[in-house]
Amino acid sequence: MMKFKIIISSLLFVALLFGIEIKYYGGGKQTVSRLTLDKGNFTVDGTKVGKGKIRGIVFSKQAAAGKAASEAPQEQFDTDMLIAISDSLEAQYPDAAGLILFDHGEQVLRSDGTRVYRYHFAGKILKSARLRWGTRALYIDEGRNNAKVLFARTIAPDGEIIYADTLKATITPVSENSVSFGHGMIYTLQIPGVQEGSIVEYLYERETYNPYDTVRYSTSWYFQDEDPVYSSRTVVRLPKPKKLYYIFKNPPGALGSVLYLGTPNLDKLCFQDRRVPMKGFIPDQWIYADTSAGRWFKNSMESIKNAEPEIVDEDTSTAYIWHLMNLPPLINEPRMPDYGDVVPHLEGSVFKNWDYLFDWLGNLQKARIKLTPEIEDKVNEIIAGAKTVEEKVGKIYLWVQRNIQYISIKGSISSGQTGHPAAETFANGYGDCTDKSIIFCTMLKAIGVEAHPIIIMTNDRESVDRCIPSLDGDHAITRVFMPDGKELFLDATAYADKFPYFRSDDQGVSFVDAIGREIGITSTNTPEQNSTMVDVDMDIDANGNAVAEFKSLPIAMREGDYRSWWEYQQPERYKQIFTNWMNGIFPQASLDTFALIGIGSLDSQLVEWARVSVDSFPAVAGDMWVFTIPGVVRSMRGFDEINLDERKFDIEYMAPYKREYSVKIHLPKGAKIIALPDDVQLSCEPYADFSLKFEKDGRNIIVSQKFRLKKRIVPVSDFAKYKQFIISAKQAAEKRAFVMKPK
Numbered sequence: 001m002m003k004f005k006i007i008i009s010s011l012l013f014v015a016l017l018f019g020i021e022i023k024y025y026g027g028g029k030q031t032v033s034r035l036t037l038d039k040g041n042f043t044v045d046g047t048k049v050g051k052g053k054i055r056g057i058v059f060s061k062q063a064a065a066g067k068a069a070s071e072a073p074q075e076q077f078d079t080d081m082l083i084a085i086s087d088s089l090e091a092q093y094p095d096a097a098g099l100i101l102f103d104h105g106e107q108v109l110r111s112d113g114t115r116v117y118r119y120h121f122a123g124k125i126l127k128s129a130r131l132r133w134g135t136r137a138l139y140i141d142e143g144r145n146n147a148k149v150l151f152a153r154t155i156a157p158d159g160e161i162i163y164a165d166t167l168k169a170t171i172t173p174v175s176e177n178s179v180s181f182g183h184g185m186i187y188t189l190q191i192p193g194v195q196e197g198s199i200v201e202y203l204y205e206r207e208t209y210n211p212y213d214t215v216r217y218s219t220s221w222y223f224q225d226e227d228p229v230y231s232s233r234t235v236v237r238l239p240k241p242k243k244l245y246y247i248f249k250n251p252p253g254a255l256g257s258v259l260y261l262g263t264p265n266l267d268k269l270c271f272q273d274r275r276v277p278m279k280g281f282i283p284d285q286w287i288y289a290d291t292s293a294g295r296w297f298k299n300s301m302e303s304i305k306n307a308e309p310e311i312v313d314e315d316t317s318t319a320y321i322w323h324l325m326n327l328p329p330l331i332n333e334p335r336m337p338d339y340g341d342v343v344p345h346l347e348g349s350v351f352k353n354w355d356y357l358f359d360w361l362g363n364l365q366k367a368r369i370k371l372t373p374e375i376e377d378k379v380n381e382i383i384a385g386a387k388t389v390e391e392k393v394g395k396i397y398l399w400v401q402r403n404i405q406y407i408s409i410k411g412s413i414s415s416g417q418t419g420h421p422a423a424e425t426f427a428n429g430y431g432d433c434t435d436k437s438i439i440f441c442t443m444l445k446a447i448g449v450e451a452h453p454i455i456i457m458t459n460d461r462e463s464v465d466r467c468i469p470s471l472d473g474d475h476a477i478t479r480v481f482m483p484d485g486k487e488l489f490l491d492a493t494a495y496a497d498k499f500p501y502f503r504s505d506d507q508g509v510s511f512v513d514a515i516g517r518e519i520g521i522t523s524t525n526t527p528e529q530n531s532t533m534v535d536v537d538m539d540i541d542a543n544g545n546a547v548a549e550f551k552s553l554p555i556a557m558r559e560g561d562y563r564s565w566w567e568y569q570q571p572e573r574y575k576q577i578f579t580n581w582m583n584g585i586f587p588q589a590s591l592d593t594f595a596l597i598g599i600g601s602l603d604s605q606l607v608e609w610a611r612v613s614v615d616s617f618p619a620v621a622g623d624m625w626v627f628t629i630p631g632v633v634r635s636m637r638g639f640d641e642i643n644l645d646e647r648k649f650d651i652e653y654m655a656p657y658k659r660e661y662s663v664k665i666h667l668p669k670g671a672k673i674i675a676l677p678d679d680v681q682l683s684c685e686p687y688a689d690f691s692l693k694f695e696k697d698g699r700n701i702i703v704s705q706k707f708r709l710k711k712r713i714v715p716v717s718d719f720a721k722y723k724q725f726i727i728s729a730k731q732a733a734e735k736r737a738f739v740m741k742p743k
Contacts, residue, residue, distance in 0.1 A: 073151040075203055077102060077122055082155065082199050085230050086124040093228045096329060098123055098130035100225055101199070103232040109350070111239040111316070113214020114207070122201040123227070125194065130227070134194030136202055138187040140171070145208040147187050152202035154193040162193035164202075213360070217350045218470040219244075221322065224343035229327040236320045236348060244320050246309075246348035247468050252324060253303030255342065255648070258288040262467050263352045269519045270467035282308065307344070322346060335641040336649040340462025351469040354519070361471065362514035364418040365453050368438045371445050372423045379446040389483055392447050393490075394499030398602055400440045400492040408432035419453070419476070434476040436492040441478060450481045452515040454489075456522065458505040459654060459712070466510050466519040477506050477522075479513055489522045496567070496602065497560035501529065504557060504655035508712055524656065527708040530557040531658035536585075536631050538617075542668045542742050544625060546617035548586060552608040558657070563606050566599055582612050585630050589614045618739070624674065627737040631661050632692070632705045636733040642723040651714040651722070658708045667699040670742025676701065677735035684725035687711045687718070692732045701737050 032045045043049070082101055089099045101122040108116045123133055134154070138147035152164035169189040194200060221234040236244055245266065248259040260270065261284060270288060287304060312319040324344060336342065351357065382399045383392040407430040419425070419434035422442035431439065437453035444451045455473035457464045464472045477491040491502040508524040533555065538548040554562040569577065578594040589612040598604035618625035641651045667673070676694040683689045688709050695702040707729065714722045 073203070075120065076151065076153065076201060079155060079161070082122055082124075082201070083159075086199060089228055089230060090124070090126065093329065096227055097127040098125055098133065098227045100227050100229040101231070102201075103223075103225075103229055105221065105233070106235045106237070107219050108237045108317075109217050109239060109242070113211055113217075114209050115211065115217070116208075117206045118203065119205075120201075120203045122199060124199045125196055128196060131194060131196070133200045134191045136189045136191065136204060138204060138206065139174075140185040140187055142184060144210050144212070145206055147204065147206040149187075149189045149202055149204045152189060152191045152200075154191055155199040155201070156193055156195070157197035160193075164189060164191045215356060216360075218468075218472075219346070219348040221346040222340065222343055223322075223324045223345070224327045224330050226330050226332070228329045229324075231323070231325055232327060233321070233323040234346065237314075237317050238320075238350065239317050242318075242350050243352075244318075244348045244350065245352060245468060246320075246346060247465050248307035248322070249340075249345040249347075249465075250342060251304050251307040251344055252327065253306075254300040257300065257304060258465075259304050259307040260286045260288060260467065262286075265353055266467045266469070268467075269354075270465055282311075320348075331648070333641070333644065333647055333649050335651050335653065336647075337652045338460065338462040342649050345462075347465070347468050347470070347472075349468045349470050354469045354517070357469055357471060357512075358514045358517045360514075361418060361455075361512070362517065365438065365515055368419055368421045369442045369445065370422060371442055372426075375422060375426050375439075375442055376446045378426070379443050382443075383447065389447070389449065390499065393444065393449060393480065393482075396440065396443045396447070397490055397492060397497075397499050400436055400443065401495055401497065402602075403429065404436050404439060404492070405430040406432060406436075406493060433491075433493040437476045437478045440490070440492040444480065449483065452479045452513050453477075454479045454511040454513045456506060456509050456511045459507060459509050459652075460505050464510050466512065471512060473512070475506070477502065477511075479511070479516070494560060494564070496563040497557065498602065501525070501557045501560060504530065504561075507655050524712060525557055527656045527658035527710055528555070530655055531555040531660065532558050533660045534631055534662070536661070536663040537666075538630065538664065539666045540617065540625075540668055540671070542670065544616045544618050544620070544741075546586075546614040547592075548589075548612050548614065548630065550582065550585065550608075550610045550612065550631075554606055554608075557655070559606050562608070563599065563602075566596060566606075578610050582610055585634055586612050586614045586617070620741075623741055625671070625739040625741055627665065627701065627739065628734075629661075629663050629665075629703045629705075629737070631663060632703060633733050635659055635661060635705060635707065636726075636730045639726050639730070642719075642726045647716050647719045650716050651719070653709060653712050655712060656709050658706065660707075661703070661705040663701075663703040663705075665701040665703075665737075667701070667739060668742050669699070671699060672740040673699075673701065674738040674740050676737050677732075680728075680732040680735075682725055682728055682732070684718075684722050687714050687722055688725060690725070690729040690732065692735065694735075694737065701739075703737075705733065 030044070085101050086099050089101070090096075093099065101124065102120060104120040106118045110116070123130070125131060125133060136149055136152065138149075140147050149164070149166050149169065151166065154162045156162065166189060169187055171185050171187050174184050174186060191200060191202065219236050223229070223232045238244055245262045246260070247262075247270075249257075251257060251259065258270075260267070261282075262270075267286065285308070306324060307322070310321040310323075312321065327344075330339070330343060379396065382395050386392045386395055404425060419438040420431060422439045425431040425435040425439045434453065441451040441453055453476055455471055456475050456477060457473045458475050461474055475493070477489060477493070480488040480490055482488060488500050489502050489506065490500065491497065491506050494503050497503065504525075507522055509522050511520055511522055513520065531554075533553040535551045535553075536548055538546050540546050566574075574596065575591070575594065579591045582589050582591055592611040592613055594610040595607075597607035597609060599606060618627050620626075673696050676696060677692075679694065680690070680692040682691070688707070688711075690708075691704070691706050693704045695704075
């Protein structure tokens with residue numbers, strides 16, 4: 001029998017005639033037919049009982065009075081079924097923090113462009129980390145949509161059921177921080193009785209009754225989680241005659257593969273390759289399969305069938321239904337791709353080409369790129385003294401980075417995706433990534449250089465396949481067309497990137513250029529464009545004490561990163577930062593002095609410099625000194641991504657880079673070099689290489705070491721060889737030089 005549990009603290013007066021179970025502290029329970037509460041005192045079948053003695057009261061579904069007597073929601077899942085499924089999953093995954101029993105969504109587009117989303121969840125909480133399931137927060141965009149929980153309940157470990165009073169939900173303004181000013185409200189419902197061992201179930205609905213655009217419609221769904229999932233299901237319902245074009249990534253058992261339904265023109269924009277012939281699928285569906293070793297199996301084609309929707313022809317609509325069962329928990333690996341790139345993942349759109357989105361977004365962007373006399377005067381001031389186009393673009397690039405403060409204020413979808421007019425951002429002196437791109441394009445217009453704002457998803461997030469027309473992205477940067485025909489990507493949201501470099505997380509990702517009506521991929525830097533060169537010059541005296549000069553030179557992209565980091569720190573902390581840094585390179589060193597050269601001027605090269613003293617630097621073994629090369633041994637630390645026997649997912653870095661060390665050790669008179677390690681040359685093509693060279697020059701030991709990461713992504717199929725390469729490089733960096741001490 002379904003039961004409702006009423007929390008005592010909220011009970012002011014209740015008079016029920018039958019079906020009441022009383023639970024007492026210290027154990028024991030009693031079934032009674034009548035219970036009243038008056039002025040803090042309970043009367044149980046005519047006998048007064050102190051409020052502090054009663055632990056809980058459970059009323060049957062047929063209770064005769066009070067709000068709790070209402071019928072249980074018809075859409076709720078069967079309680080016995082939930083308990084049985086959770087018991088089965090818990091036996092299979094005893095270490096899980098939670099069990100997702102049902103993860104069901106329904107997405108409805110109406111014929112007038114309004115839309116409704118309903119989400120039904122049930123999950124069992126096994127550990128405290130999942131207690132957050134007891135809070136359901138929903139965003140409300142006032143004047144656009146509303147949202148509410150239709151029902152919610154908790155099934156306690158002992159089987160008692162507690163229904164949430166949805167009238168107790170709170171609605172509060174969106175919080176603001178120093179760089180973001182939002183709008184809208186947050187609807188929050190606290191589901192009562194949530195504890196470890198309980199099952200939480202809720203159903204909520206969001207209705208968009210006044211969409212920004214009744215024509216635009218896209219959908220997405222993710223089918224896996226860090227907790228095991230029993231049933232994940234999504235229904236997309238479209239009014240006739242609309243059709244859903246979709247891309248379904250990573251069907252279970254076919255990681256890296258895609259089932260796609262689009263058009264021939266859209267297919268050209270898919271960035272997958274390895275198209276696989278297929279039979280038994282609906283017309284116009286295509287497969288892009290990752291056939292690399294370890295990913296494609298004999299049953300992969302059958303696995304891809306799970307990505308094919310059930311299509312139901314209804315009276316006035318068409319329903320597309322995807323349903324996956326018994327999904328294992330996602331096990332995270334160091335430096336794995338984003339969640340959206342490894343789980344079963346659906347993206348869909350009603351557009352069969354990009355024309356509408358290009359027109360809508362491009363026209364809004366062009367309307368905001370308006371050159372005013374005030375902006376033109378500022379540009380002339382900024383570029384004063386610059387002789388070449390590159391110099392002018394570089395000066396404007398730095399000015400926007402340094403003078404337009406990053407603050408996000410959004411009031412509509414147009415300002416969110418296209419920014420504010422350039423004149424407004426210029427007058428305010430602040431804006432977010434879209435605003436910065438708009439004003440940067442406008443200022444470049446003043447010197448005759450064409451530039452377009454573009455939408456991207458940064459490479460620390462999921463990749464976006466542009467063969468499904470949508471404006472998915474989390475960032476806006478700028479595509480610049482130089483007069484000599486070169487195409488550059490620049491990011492004015494950075495703070496200290498010199499021309500022509502841009503942020504690491506912008507590289508190698510798809511972009512939408514609405515003004516240019518193009519889809520493409522941003523460029524990826526070379527290792528040399530993101531490098532660090534370190535020089536160490538060390539003098540050893542006859543007692544083994546050392547004085548060393550350390551110099552670090554960040555190059556190109558790395559200089560911008562380092563400069564931004566240092567400028568963020570408080571100058572009074574510089575000495576402690578250098579002290580900790582130098583002790584990591586020269587153990588037990590004392591910092592004599594340090595300097596940050598060029599920190600105050602973007603026209604100069606940033607140099608990090610220090611001088612340290614180290615007592616008894618080399619290890620002593622009898623009459624020998626044993627030298628661990630400072631900096632070199634530390635250079636190959638980390639690489640946790642290889643500390644697995646095998647991987648399921650690719651290794652993904654932000655950008656290629658290079659680290660280069662040059663160490664010169666001056667030995668005292670009378671010291672004699674006994675043995676230097678052999679040179680090491682390692683390569684893991686096409687991903688990375690490593691070299692280490694020891695040279696003898698009189699009483700000097702000269703060591704050169706270089707590591708280059710040449711590719712952002714190392715596929716899982718090459719993990720074994722990449723792992724062995726990194727292990728070998730780590731071992732090489734530990735090599736030591738042996739010197740006879742002076743007598």
